Amino acid sequence: MEKLNLRTPQKRKIIELQGQIRAWERGSTAVFTTGCDALDALLPSHGVREGSLVEWLGNGDASGAGTLSLIAGRRVSPEGRRLVLIDTRHELFALSLSLLGFDLSRLVLIRPASERQALWACEEALRCEAVGLVWMSIERLTGTSFRRLQLAAENSSGIGFLVRSAKAACQPSWAEVRLKVQPRPFLRGSLCFQVEVAASHGKPHHLKANIMIDSLKGTLYGDTHSENSLSLVSRLAVATTHRRSAGA
Amino acid sequence: MLLLTETMRQGEFVRYCNRPARKRGVRIGMPVSEARTFSRSRDRLIVEAVQPPQDRQALEELALRCERFSFRIGLEDADRPESILMDVTGVAPFFAGEQSLAAELDRALSNEGYDGRIAISETVGAAWAAAHFLAGPQQPIVIPAGKLQRLKPLPVMGLRLNESTVTKLKRLGIQSIGQVLTLNRASLLQRFGTEVLARIDQLKGERPEAISPCRPLPRYRVEKTLEEGVSHPDAMEHLWFQLLRQLLGLLCPQRLGTRHLQCRFVLEDRTAKSFSLRLCEATNEFRHICDLLRFQQERLRLSSPVVGFSMEALDVTPLEAAQQELFDGGMRDHARQYVMLLNRLSSRLGENAVLVPCLLPNPAPERAVQLRAVSDRGTSAATAFSARFYSLDRPTVLFPQPRPVDVIAVVPDGPPGVLLWQGTRFNIAHASEPERIEYGWWQGEYVCRDYYRVETAAGQWLWVFRRLQDARWFWHGEFF
Numbered sequence: 129m130e131k132l133n134l135r136t137p138q139k140r141k142i143i144e145l146q147g148q149i150r151a152w153e154r155g156s157t158a159v160f161t162t163g164c165d166a167l168d169a170l171l172p173s174h175g176v177r178e179g180s181l182v183e184w185l186g187n188g189d190a191s192g193a194g195t196l197s198l199i200a201g202r203r204v205s206p207e208g209r210r211l212v213l214i215d216t217r218h219e220l221f222a223l224s225l226s227l228l229g230f231d232l233s234r235l236v237l238i239r240p241a242s243e244r245q246a247l248w249a250c251e252e253a254l255r256c257e258a259v260g261l262v263w264m265s266i267e268r269l270t271g272t273s274f275r276r277l278q279l280a281a282e283n284s285s286g287i288g289f290l291v292r293s294a295k296a297a298c299q300p301s302w303a304e305v306r307l308k309v310q311p312r313p314f315l316r317g318s319l320c321f322q323v324e325v326a327a328s329h330g331k332p333h334h335l336k337a338n339i340m341i342d343s344l345k346g347t348l349y350g351d352t353h354s355e356n357s358l359s360l361v362s363r364l365a366v367a368t369t370h371r372r373s374a375g376a
Numbered sequence: 377m378l379l380l381t382e383t384m385r386q387g388e389f390v391r392y393c394n395r396p397a398r399k400r401g402v403r404i405g406m407p408v409s410e411a412r413t414f415s416r417s418r419d420r421l422i423v424e425a426v427q428p429p430q431d432r433q434a435l436e437e438l439a440l441r442c443e444r445f446s447f448r449i450g451l452e453d454a455d456r457p458e459s460i461l462m463d464v465t466g467v468a469p470f471f472a473g474e475q476s477l478a479a480e481l482d483r484a485l486s487n488e489g490y491d492g493r494i495a496i497s498e499t500v501g502a503a504w505a506a507a508h509f510l511a512g513p514q515q516p517i518v519i520p521a522g523k524l525q526r527l528k529p530l531p532v533m534g535l536r537l538n539e540s541t542v543t544k545l546k547r548l549g550i551q552s553i554g555q556v557l558t559l560n561r562a563s564l565l566q567r568f569g570t571e572v573l574a575r576i577d578q579l580k581g582e583r584p585e586a587i588s589p590c591r592p593l594p595r596y597r598v599e600k601t602l603e604e605g606v607s608h609p610d611a612m613e614h615l616w617f618q619l620l621r622q623l624l625g626l627l628c629p630q631r632l633g634t635r636h637l638q639c640r641f642v643l644e645d646r647t648a649k650s651f652s653l654r655l656c657e658a659t660n661e662f663r664h665i666c667d668l669l670r671f672q673q674e675r676l677r678l679s680s681p682v683v684g685f686s687m688e689a690l691d692v693t694p695l696e697a698a699q700q701e702l703f704d705g706g707m708r709d710h711a712r713q714y715v716m717l718l719n720r721l722s723s724r725l726g727e728n729a730v731l732v733p734c735l736l737p738n739p740a741p742e743r744a745v746q747l748r749a750v751s752d753r754g755t756s757a758a759t760a761f762s763a764r765f766y767s768l769d770r771p772t773v774l775f776p777q778p779r780p781v782d783v784i785a786v787v788p789d790g791p792p793g794v795l796l797w798q799g800t801r802f803n804i805a806h807a808s809e810p811e812r813i814e815y816g817w818w819q820g821e822y823v824c825r826d827y828y829r830v831e832t833a834a835g836q837w838l839w840v841f842r843r844l845q846d847a848r849w850f851w852h853g854e855f856f
Contacts, residue, residue, distance in 0.1 A: 186856070189800075189836060189838075189854060189856070190832075190836035190837055190838055190854040190855055190856055191836070191856065192835075192836075192837075192855060192856070193856070194772055194773065194855075194856040195772045195855045195856060198772060208710075209710070210714055217773070218776065219773040219774060219775060219776065219856075220772065220773060221741070221745070221770060221771060221772060221773060221774035221853060222733030222735065222745040222747070223735060223741070223744045223745055223770050224770040224771060224772045224774075225733070225772070226735060227765050227766070227767050227768075227769060227770055228767055228772075229767070232732070232733050232734070232735065233732075235732075235733075236718065236721075236730060236731065236732060236750060237730075237731045237732070237733055237747065238721060238725065238729060238730055238731070239728075239729050239731060240725055240729055241725070241726075241729065245724075245725055245729075248724065249721055249724075249725060252717060252720060252721060253717060253721075256713050256714065256716075256717040257710060257713055258710035258711065258713040258714035258717065259714070259717065310835075311832075311834060311835030311836050311837070312835045313805060313831070313833065313834070313835045319768060319837055319855060320835060321835075341767075341768060342767070343766060343767065343768040344766045344767060345766075345767055346766075346767025346768065
């Protein structure tokens, strides 16, 4: 079988058509940018698609998964729709949310007594069309519950962000993408994280990018000087597609 | 001459007096002994003690006689009400304008033998201030919409503040409403609590102020007594729904909805139980309330069968006009869905689990946020927080209790080099400049801390502080 040259226009056309077919299968859905190209590049639709779930995995104390997901969540939340934050740890600091740019009058904070209640609240909120983003930190999530959340998000065209510990990496996921967040040492005065795609629909796995938070503006940006720069991410994406095509 | 007096610790003083008494020189607040000296030999002097309950009753009767001028008429919310509040929205055209309405009302009061001070404005607070400090006998005042600046020169008493607050403001050299309006809201909240802010908001119309009508409101209550007790959940649910249908049958024809439903039931062992259903917005939707009742019923634990049910709608208000939906379309539907979601969440998880955060101008991090239940109405203490912080100046997670940690510092009293907490060691690679928070010494709860944002060798960002009183270190938050 003759190998396809990735740089040929035909191959690019095939990739483009694949994307179009996927979009057609899902219907006309909006995609919201996280405001950070490097992070968008890790996501299957080059942004967060409405009606989808994104899973953020962090390991241990101060992993950064929660902070990063909150900042991204604020950006991707559709305008005019409300935000629901389900705080199972009862520790979210609303002053910090305000500093990160959240409009506190448009969000509601839920502090459930148990993870079971949190799951119920999450599903209810995801089903509500008035809610644009549901953010939840949760540890235990069965496959059935996960699927219910995904269906709820799909029905209402809402977005769900689930923050979990890295132990969940071996469990099945119904999220469109599962991102693993690890803190990185101090870099030019910004909070820095390595974000890795642990599982994804429609994107090759193990893509990485260094994402930083601007400590003054609270915005996300990619580290263009790191070894996982955006251009390399793009190259990796193409290379993985090549390997798959070659194997087929 | 008629003097109504009030006995205080210092003696008996004039509380009210009539026009002839004022002509003779009697003034309110004057000792009665002094007021008596103004009486001439041919005057008939009547001195009576003030009787607050009778005053209130007389004022209510007068209010009811003025019902032709307003759809909703009531007394001001005070221990000793002295003003009648009237909602004249939409009434003025029947009197050829607000000025004519005020003049007609003034004539009606004069015919009853009263000197009225009448003011019409867009808010209760503004009308009250204008009536007390701008209007005169037979000189009613109308303040058109958007002309509240006319109230700025009026004294601070026009804000309906209690005496101690007025005294404090005067001590600070603040005499007029305009001066109060220029003050920083955060400092007002800190010094005077919510009272001054609430009154300012009411004056400007930024906080709703309801008029409690004098005419007793009808009670919306239904009940059912059973000959034999029921304990099966399905049977009980059926009865609740039956009662609810009856109750909504009373509300719906008048386009009324409820925000607070009180359900009570009597058990066979002669004990009674009850639960409340608080809603974020008034509703009369049968299915929605049924859902919420179901959540409440799931949590009930009954010791014996139920023999009596009663249901009462307590906070009954008119529903918003349905015609708006025609124009607002999807947004209105979204708002309705959101309210229904909040009701469901509050019902199932409890009111204290569904919260709206409000920022307070308090530098102590644990007191910088107030979380209030979504069903709380009109208690907003939210203030615009000063923009002196950058985005990452506060951690996304704040522990309810600061965690005591052991610290190894590179230099004495300097930032930490190593943090030890419950067997976990954090090697600190970088620490920010300290941020000192000193607060509460005047309240007897002294907070004096140096906060550091530290970065561990692994890249984690923690928020720690050193308590300056005893130099102990605590881990207070993190960027989780």
